[in-house]
Amino acid sequence: MSLVEIRNVDKSFKREAQTVEVYNDLSIDFEEGSFTALMGPSGSGKSTLLNLVAGLDKPTRGTVRVAGEEVSSMSAAQLAAWRARTIGFVFQSYNLLPVLTAEQNVELPLLLTNLGKKDRAERTAIALGVVGLADRMDHYPRQLSGGQEQRVAIARAIVADPTLILLDEPTGQLDSKSSDEVLDLLRRLNVEFHKTIMMVTHDAKAAGSAKTVLHLDKGVLLERGAAVRAEGGLAAPVGAMVTP
Numbered sequence: 188m189s190l191v192e193i194r195n196v197d198k199s200f201k202r203e204a205q206t207v208e209v210y211n212d213l214s215i216d217f218e219e220g221s222f223t224a225l226m227g228p229s230g231s232g233k234s235t236l237l238n239l240v241a242g243l244d245k246p247t248r249g250t251v252r253v254a255g256e257e258v259s260s261m262s263a264a265q266l267a268a269w270r271a272r273t274i275g276f277v278f279q280s281y282n283l284l285p286v287l288t289a290e291q292n293v294e295l296p297l298l299l300t301n302l303g304k305k306d307r308a309e310r311t312a313i314a315l316g317v318v319g320l321a322d323r324m325d326h327y328p329r330q331l332s333g334g335q336e337q338r339v340a341i342a343r344a345i346v347a348d349p350t351l352i353l354l355d356e357p358t359g360q361l362d363s364k365s366s367d368e369v370l371d372l373l374r375r376l377n378v379e380f381h382k383t384i385m386m387v388t389h390d391a392k393a394a395g396s397a398k399t400v401l402h403l404d405k406g407v408l409l410e411r412g413a414a415v416r417a418e419g420g421l422a423a424p425v426g427a428m429v430t431p
Contacts, residue, residue, distance in 0.1 A: 190351060190383050191217035191240055196249030198235060209235050213249070222377040222384045224397035231403040233387040237353045240385065241274050242266040254350050271299040275344030279356035281336045283328045283343075289315065290324035293343045300347065314346040315339075317380075318372055334365025341372060345382070352376065354386040358393045370396040 196213040199206050209232040217223055225233045238244040239251050242258045251259040254273060261269060283292045293314055297307040315321050318338040328336055337357060344352055357373070358366040374396055376382045386397060394400045 188219045189216040190219040190221075190254055191215075191385075192250075192252040193236075193239070194250045194252075196239070196246040196251065198232070198239065198244075199247050210246075217383065217385060219383055220377070220381055222373070222396075222398045223386070224394035224400045225385065225387045225403065226389065226391075226394055226400060227403035233403055234355055236403075237276075237355055237385060237387055240351070241276055241353055242270055267299070271296060271347060273350045275347070275349035275352045277337070277340050277344045277352070277354040277357050279359045281328070281340045283336055283339060285328050288325050288327055289320060289331065289339045289342075292328070292339055293324075293346050296343060296347045310346050311342075314342040317345065317376075318342045319368075332365065333361050334368055337361060337365070337369050338372065341369070341376075345376065345380075350383065352382050352384045354384065354388075356388055357386060358388065358390055366390070366393065 193213055193215045196210055198209040198213075200209065201207075225236060227233050235244065239246060240253060240258070242251075242261060246259055249259070250257055256269060256273075258266070258269070283289075284295075287295075290311055294307050294311045297310060300307075302310070312321065312324070315324050318341055320335060320338055320342065323331060323335060323339075326335075328339070331339065337360075341357075344354075354373070358369055361369060370393055373384060373386070377384050377398075384397070386393070388394050
């Protein structure tokens with residue numbers, strides 16, 4: 188079953204007097220329970236794809252549907268409510284608030300829900316337990332290692348039990364040991380907790396943790412390093428449909 192459906196999407200940006208095309212007629216599915224790594228050179232559209240799926244950006248043309256809802260047509264208010272219950276987003280730079288403890292940082296998404304204080308505390312404790320930081324909930328970001336900060340960010344992303352987890356270079360600033368810990372955690376979230384994961388990465392080792400690897404390069408979508416073929420047998424541009 189497709190959780191994410193992207194249909195006939197064009198995306199372009201204005202850069203001074205030039206129009207930069209990122210996608211041209213992109214159609215792609217991501218199945219429920221999949222773990223997909225998106226690779227490719229800078230500027231190939233990897234992070235843009237995450238932003239479109241999360242409703243942080245809108246396509247120039249076409250539709251983006253997640254869990255049956257058309258994200259590309261939602262208003263800002265609708266997107267905020269939808270994102271709070273559907274999307275867990277993890278950034279490379281962690282984006283933790285330095286004046287808040289790990290517990291308080293993780294609780295932040297729950298403040299957008301109707302949960303009471305006790306329920307929020309219980310969910311926050313569970314999320315920190317899942318990422319192995321139950322004993323660090325009172326620590327501030329400056330008191331944590333880079334790997335621990337990223338695990339707090341992941342706990343914040345999963346605390347509301349989202350349908351889809353999106354990660355942008357989650358191991359980009361981590362040492363090898365911390366990177367391994369984060370990747371082990373992502374595999375666990377996918378296998379044990381059945382979370383659907385889309386991850387942008389430049390790291391081949393990180394990509395190896397995923398079930399499917401998609402490459403974006405110069406308008407061509409590649410799967411596991413081989414050009415995806417259209418029905419006619421020719422290497423397909425990014426408009427071809429791919430189901431990881």
